[in-house]
Amino acid sequence: MSDIFDGYERQYCELSTNLSRKCATLSALSGEQKKQKLSELNAGLDEAESLIRRMDLEARSLQPSQKSALLAKLREYKSDLNNLKKDVKKSAASSDYISSRDELLEAGLANSGTASADQRQRLLMSTDRINQTGDRIKDSKRVMLETEELGVSILQDLHQQRQTLLHATDTLHGVDDNLGKSKKILKNMANRMGRNKFIMGGLIALLLVVIAVVLYFKLR
Incomplete structure (x- = not known):
């Protein structure tokens, strides 16, 4: 196996465990504490995704006998990361829902007339902004994944070209040796x-x- 891959794997497992613990406490937070914890979770998810990309690149650069086992393990880590993202999204959505509900209840108690309509309007506008931001994030992730796939493809091509050049170099060395022998014979x-x-x-x-x-x- 690859020592580099093992190092990335240990970092990912520790990071995944830490993210799971933080995600479990997110729904109980509110206000600035919730925002800070959510920011930490998003940063951790980005780091975990970066580690998976590094493991992917390292696995694809190895021999086929090693590559297949590591890629199978990598698929499990990708599935684990997707589950973590879903858990964070659910916890954040639940927390946002509770905060929005509390705000609406407080506004209704203070002013049950036009204030509730204003609160609903602001809530709808906030929801639209959140949806637009989510769409932009999805587009950015899609572009990032496409770029990553392109980078992996380029690395594979470069690896194949390197093998071809090494084979050509060996052939040239063989030809050079034969020329030296022929020169001695002549x-x-x-x-x-x-x-x-x-x-x-x-x-x-x-x-x-x-x-x-x-x-x-x-x-x-």
Whole structure:
């Protein structure tokens, strides 16, 4: 297994446990305490999502024998993170509902006339703003996921190109070794040819000397 993946995994498990504890206490809070706790939860969810992306990238960069097991484990963590997001959203919605109900009850007790209509109008406007903000957040997350998938695809392509380059480098080294061996063989052949020429020249010179001596004695 990958030590880097194991490190990310430990961080995620600790963070997930901490987020679950904070989420359980969110519905009991109100006002500034609720806003602060919700802000901490959202920051923790972003960090958890970042850890999952890192684990995903690390798992996809490993060999196929290791990759399959880690990706299966990663799917469980993604499901756990989705459940955490749902729990936080439910707790926040429940808290918002209770706060809004209390505000309406207080306004109704203070002024049961036109004040209740104003409160409903403000509540509707607040709900619309919340829905619009939620839609923008969903769009941002969708773009982020698409960017993440593109980044993973690019990393896979780069990994394949790296493997191709390494294979080409090994092939070039093999060709270079073969060229070196061929050069040595050609050099040895050239040396042999030089020696053979020298020997042939010596033999021809010797034959000429012998012929000259034979002719000299015959003429005398």
